[in-house]
Amino acid sequence: MIQFFHVYKQYFRSNEALSDINLSIERGEFVFLTGASGAGKSTLLKLIYKEEEPSKGQILIDSVNSTLIPPARLYRLRRQIGIVFQDFKLLMNRTVHENVAIPLLVRGDRKAAVEKKVNSTLALVGLSHRKRYLTSHISGGEQQRVAIARAVIGNPKILIADEPTGNLDTELSIEVIRIFEKINASGITTIIATHDLNLINLFPKRIIKLDKGQLVLDRASEAV
Amino acid sequence: MKFMLRAVQQALTNILRNKSVNFLCLGIIAFTLLVPGIFSFISFHLDRYISRLSENIEAIFYIRDNSDSAAIEKLLQRIEGNLLVKEVGFTSRDRARLNFAREFPELEYILAEFSDSPFPASIDVKFRSDARSVVQIESFSRDIEKSSLVESVQLNMDWARKIAMIKKFASFAGMFLSAILLIVSIFIIFNVVKINIFYRKDEINILRLVGATDWYIKTPFLLEGLILGSLGGLLAGGLLLLTIKAFPVYAGFVFNIVKQLIDFRQLPLKIFWELLITGSAIGLLSAFMSLRRFIKTSPG
Numbered sequence: 001m002i003q004f005f006h007v008y009k010q011y012f013r014s015n016e017a018l019s020d021i022n023l024s025i026e027r028g029e030f031v032f033l034t035g036a037s038g039a040g041k042s043t044l045l046k047l048i049y050k051e052e053e054p055s056k057g058q059i060l061i062d063s064v065n066s067t068l069i070p071p072a073r074l075y076r077l078r079r080q081i082g083i084v085f086q087d088f089k090l091l092m093n094r095t096v097h098e099n100v101a102i103p104l105l106v107r108g109d110r111k112a113a114v115e116k117k118v119n120s121t122l123a124l125v126g127l128s129h130r131k132r133y134l135t136s137h138i139s140g141g142e143q144q145r146v147a148i149a150r151a152v153i154g155n156p157k158i159l160i161a162d163e164p165t166g167n168l169d170t171e172l173s174i175e176v177i178r179i180f181e182k183i184n185a186s187g188i189t190t191i192i193a194t195h196d197l198n199l200i201n202l203f204p205k206r207i208i209k210l211d212k213g214q215l216v217l218d219r220a221s222e223a224v
Numbered sequence: 225m226k227f228m229l230r231a232v233q234q235a236l237t238n239i240l241r242n243k244s245v246n247f248l249c250l251g252i253i254a255f256t257l258l259v260p261g262i263f264s265f266i267s268f269h270l271d272r273y274i275s276r277l278s279e280n281i282e283a284i285f286y287i288r289d290n291s292d293s294a295a296i297e298k299l300l301q302r303i304e305g306n307l308l309v310k311e312v313g314f315t316s317r318d319r320a321r322l323n324f325a326r327e328f329p330e331l332e333y334i335l336a337e338f339s340d341s342p343f344p345a346s347i348d349v350k351f352r353s354d355a356r357s358v359v360q361i362e363s364f365s366r367d368i369e370k371s372s373l374v375e376s377v378q379l380n381m382d383w384a385r386k387i388a389m390i391k392k393f394a395s396f397a398g399m400f401l402s403a404i405l406l407i408v409s410i411f412i413i414f415n416v417v418k419i420n421i422f423y424r425k426d427e428i429n430i431l432r433l434v435g436a437t438d439w440y441i442k443t444p445f446l447l448e449g450l451i452l453g454s455l456g457g458l459l460a461g462g463l464l465l466l467t468i469k470a471f472p473v474y475a476g477f478v479f480n481i482v483k484q485l486i487d488f489r490q491l492p493l494k495i496f497w498e499l500l501i502t503g504s505a506i507g508l509l510s511a512f513m514s515l516r517r518f519i520k521t522s523p524g
Contacts, residue, residue: 079435
């Protein structure tokens, strides 16, 4: 469960990126986080995986106050959260397999277990045939799926995706959201930041809308 | 174990990935460590030379006439108790006369003119061989000389004093130059690790976000510094050996002068270890400094 209590975020000498955010996301929920560019979507996501600290307020992840987690223990939180970035953040000089295996390798998992998990995760995103390809040699849509596979391979409790369809055409975008639905069906809380209203309309999920750093809409499964 | 193996593998990959920068760095570290190595080598041999000289250093403390025998005994005990002293002997006035007569029988007639022994009693001291003892012997002798029983002291250590001064100067110059060059080495490794951190910036960021611990990220860089430093130290040892072997061949005229002081046949293992440990330490230190400066681990 993710809870925000009167959360504010202000960057140095700028307007508030987020202002008095109060929200609660239950375990296993699928949420679209929407709003125009600069509305504060990415900032809100960064606060969840603690890439940023709130200027004010409290954030609870599974009842743990994330603002109190010391840097040396941050890895424990990060292992519970899978992140898909808009720019994918893949290592282009490594193979698909190597990229997907990273979260398991940093945990010190055994080679055989890593191999097995990578295979099943690549099958989930439909990329088994690209396993030995260099990431730079596959298409943008496939790179997106590698990023998703890397985010879910460690069995996270929460999956966060920041504009995951930003670089994809409509057909591929729908395909990607379907993959997220499949992942969400296994009980992983899924939060997707997107400004693509057409896409949101296609999938009846909870919507949280931000505007200029303020939460302006929070409603379940209706078209905006 | 698995973690360390991965870290070593990663460190070696980093080094090989930026071959040119890392090999250049290695060469510079080796040359900067070579200079302290040369000074350490000279200093080592000067110490040994001084030590050999010290073995022959003797002090003779001449005792005033009519001194109290109990006081002399006390002084003897005091001298004997000093750690620098190997052997102490007391020569009475009569004994000194006999010694003179034995050593210079042709001059015995001179002694006949004296009813009493013309020689003062003395305490003869032999010192232990110790590399640092020259200064200590002087200080010890001055201390004993202050005793009211002692009339004068005879201490022949001019050569040892001169060599000690040369050694002191060599040590000082060596330390000064070494300090500068070690700072240069630290700066170089610091920057090489920095380049590697920037080269792998994206990967580091990904590792952080997928839940890698600080040490998982940092250890390969620390090992990289350690490997570069220790390899630099080893290379410096090799270069020093080469320099030592080449010196008598290419600088024969100087060699004749210094060969009595310095043994060019072998490189003491102690210096080799010193170079290796110094190299490793500066490698580790500069990598650590670079990591502290350039790897952000806490949220912004």
